[in-house]
Amino acid sequence: MASRSEMQTLRSRLPAAVSGAIQGFGRCAVDFVYPRHCAVCQTALPESLTCRAEICDGCRRDLLSNAGVSCDRCGAPIGPYVDPARGCNFCVRQKFAFERVIRLGIYEDQLRQACLGAKGGRQQALAAGLAELQWERRVEAFRDTPIDVVVPVPHFWLQRLSRLHNPAETLAGVWAHNLKVRKSDHILVKAKWTKPQRSLPADRRRENVRKAFKVCRPEEIQGATVLLVDDIMTTGATAHEAARVLKQAGAERVITAVVARAMRN
Numbered sequence: 130m131a132s133r134s135e136m137q138t139l140r141s142r143l144p145a146a147v148s149g150a151i152q153g154f155g156r157c158a159v160d161f162v163y164p165r166h167c168a169v170c171q172t173a174l175p176e177s178l179t180c181r182a183e184i185c186d187g188c189r190r191d192l193l194s195n196a197g198v199s200c201d202r203c204g205a206p207i208g209p210y211v212d213p214a215r216g217c218n219f220c221v222r223q224k225f226a227f228e229r230v231i232r233l234g235i236y237e238d239q240l241r242q243a244c245l246g247a248k249g250g251r252q253q254a255l256a257a258g259l260a261e262l263q264w265e266r267r268v269e270a271f272r273d274t275p276i277d278v279v280v281p282v283p284h285f286w287l288q289r290l291s292r293l294h295n296p297a298e299t300l301a302g303v304w305a306h307n308l309k310v311r312k313s314d315h316i317l318v319k320a321k322w323t324k325p326q327r328s329l330p331a332d333r334r335r336e337n338v339r340k341a342f343k344v345c346r347p348e349e350i351q352g353a354t355v356l357l358v359d360d361i362m363t364t365g366a367t368a369h370e371a372a373r374v375l376k377q378a379g380a381e382r383v384i385t386a387v388v389a390r391a392m393r394n
């Protein structure tokens with residue numbers, strides 16, 4: 130029999146029509162066998178919880194504790210008197226191929242733990258819970274710009290063999306579903322192995338990922354606005370390079386969405 134986390138994953142991946150029908154039954158068979166549990170701490174959720182993100186109130190508070198206001202260009206936290214659209218001290222000298230960053234919070238404390246947990250091979254439910262929580266909190270930002278296609282930042286094939294799960298694919302699936310647009314896993318591929326970005330100083334990260342990505346089927350993104358999805362962004366070097374090749378291949382605009390913005394290397 131499938132485990133509870135597998136059932137949660139299955140439920141998070143059901144098409145809207147199917148999940149809607151299931152919800153119509155009230156307590157469906159899945160819920161009867163596996164009552165809903167918080168995707169973060171696994172405590173049972175109250176039946177009255179109506180949010181799509183299956184996360185309890187306590188974890189929700191913890192995960193959102195450092196959300197704050199963010200710079201539109203780079204996702205860094207900014208003070209209350211700074212205009213988010215004008216950039217910030219972190220990005221003022223940076224040029225990015227993407228035009229903005231939509232993020233949930235800062236890569237610290239409980240959100241950091243949740244992001245690390247969501248990288249696990251059987252943790253799609255946690256990644257989906259974080260994606261739904263971000264949707265709840267940042268829905269206006271997602272809807273501000275009409276998106277044509279959602280594209281996850283891919284792993285190199287060797288990395289895919291050693292890791293069962295790319296959280297970017299789960300995040301992209303949830304946001305594409307909520308935006309009612311297509312998610313395309315096949316458009317962007319990682320064509321070469323790169324050193325882990327976290328092992329390099331900030332000034333070497335762009336060079337490390339230079340020409341790491343390739344676009345397949347460029348005809349599918351001609352003139353499109355692409356939502357480029359990853360779980361964590363630090364310097365923005367990876368997202369910049371992926372956005373650069375997407376635009377070179379014909380995309381009109383690239384918006385980046387990440388769960389967490391890391392402020393330290």
Ligand SMILES: [Zn+2]
Nearest residue numbers: 167170185188
């Ligand atoms: Zn919880």
Ligand SMILES: [Zn+2]
Nearest residue numbers: 200203217220
């Ligand atoms: Zn900034």
